[in-house]
Amino acid sequence: MNLIFTHHPADSLNTLLKEAGRPHAMILADSHTLSACVEPLREACPALADAPVITVEAGDVNKNLDSLRHIWEQMQQLGATRRSLLVNVGGGMITDMGGFAAATFKRGIRFYNVPTTLLSAVDAAVGGKTGINFGGLKNEIGAFCDADAVVISTSWLATLPAEELKSGYAEMIKHALIDSPAEYRRLLDFDIAAADLTGLLPLVERSVMVKKGVVEQDPREQGIRRALNLGHTAGHAFESLAMRRGRPVPHGYAVAWGLVVDLIISHMKLGFPSAAVHELAAYVGRVYGVMPITCDDYPALLELMSHDKKNATPGAINFTLLDAPGKIHIDCIVDARDIEAALDIFRDLMGI
């Protein structure tokens, strides 16, 4: 896989497509990225100037079988062959669904990912997970299939809301915690609110390389890839609870809160340094705010955690924990009482 970090994504794509022998290329975009990203890209990238564009409605709710069928139909009508190539330009919804459409069209054609959000750049675009939501469950249908190239640039992020940048940054903090104390320090000291997109690119590069390193050890998520689940057991529960309340929160915000919970449990179980827990809680409270929960929400949160599809054993609640930044422990079973104690401490630290 070609993995490129650049301030000039159109130039990089042009070079890639020339080197690939100028294949029959098609672009997949959503209603947001069509004008914001695809039009400037086609203007600046001669190899894509005449590429037809397949569009789907934006939003995770449209990452579904109807949209997938539309993409397959469009590729067929465009005369795509086994040698065609799909360029996915968008957030995780586009790279996930476009990757799956390409992985299954004529049993697999090539695809490139051009992530246009921070979250998709550091999370969805690399790692081979493709798919759609189905029957009310996220990513229920899909395949493991690597993009042939991923072109990552922070130049797309200038026009995005601050909330999206912060959401993606939570996944970067997660990767830094998995990586090393130094990288973790570097991220907490960087001011994401200042939106210095040039300065952000090297941090993104390091973050993606951490994920790539983990995925390469375990592409099918049978072991160490679950390290990437750090912050996500509690995070998904917060995200689902917010959804049930009719007040959804961005994925990364829920992950940020989940990271605080996971560090608290890491302190309780593995002696993760208390000062570092306090520091992250203060950082998260300042950047992401808080989600109001009371002890009345604990049963719902525990039930949501126990349904996480990464739990190996039904009923058991499985956490990824750390004894220090860079020192990961996967498959830690934590019982309900300890989780409730951690939620008490979480509320205390966050001032909820």
Next chain:
Amino acid sequence: MNLIFTHHPADSLNTLLKEAGRPHAMILADSHTLSACVEPLREACPALADAPVITVEAGDVNKNLDSLRHIWEQMQQLGATRRSLLVNVGGGMITDMGGFAAATFKRGIRFYNVPTTLLSAVDAAVGGKTGINFGGLKNEIGAFCDADAVVISTSWLATLPAEELKSGYAEMIKHALIDSPAEYRRLLDFDIAAADLTGLLPLVERSVMVKKGVVEQDPREQGIRRALNLGHTAGHAFESLAMRRGRPVPHGYAVAWGLVVDLIISHMKLGFPSAAVHELAAYVGRVYGVMPITCDDYPALLELMSHDKKNATPGAINFTLLDAPGKIHIDCIVDARDIEAALDIFRDLMGI
């Protein structure tokens, strides 16, 4: 992959499932195999006694997105997890579609193939090609994904029409031509009309191993796997022409006629022995009969051949040829005039 040839498929499945730790197993069947195969199988295989059965309508026309969606929904409703296992019991339509459903459910669960027709035993059940028809094109959507086990038995074939046996046998003759003079001789000397199912099993085993050997060298069909296309360029054209006429022919019959055409071209281009061409033509005429074509059909046949998806270059017609049994040449470009000459000889040899 576990590949088992047996006269006792229920016992083999029972052993496999016990060794796999008795996973949550589901069965996929169609309206034909449900009573003829699944019921006796569940009675004789304790590990499948309580396995739920997902059924779809029989027939290649139902190898479509609606049926696939039904299978995904049923697996979800049955509470399937990443550790569940799908047992596909049926012909190629079931193993193709069930394999694809399993390959994509939660990004891939395990599946076993239990082919119940001769054609699926020697062709579809092994080789990793899974998928569905889409937008009027065969196998347009799919994935390469190997079954975790394939249990092959001729015991299912007793109740099938003679036509189905003969159809599968044409693919076996193809494999024998790819394999060796001795194997080819053995197949022409075996009396498929006598339906000696015990004697057939070792021939099936050899045939499947030939296919497996080719596929292992080139799982993604980028080169030598096209050897398996022998007989299929002309064969698919005969099959499509018969469909257009509203008088469809079994796939294997079309392949048998296609093999004769390919041997004629092999004689013209590579000096394949003339006596062997005559022998196959006589054999095919006796076992499969003939499809009436005249020179007025040549333009349609040539147009159909040029659309074969295995053609590497648009417009060129690509054949797999032999200079002798066991000596394969892939990617032979043959021009229209030579194909027409071969069709003339074909009509002459077959007495059309």
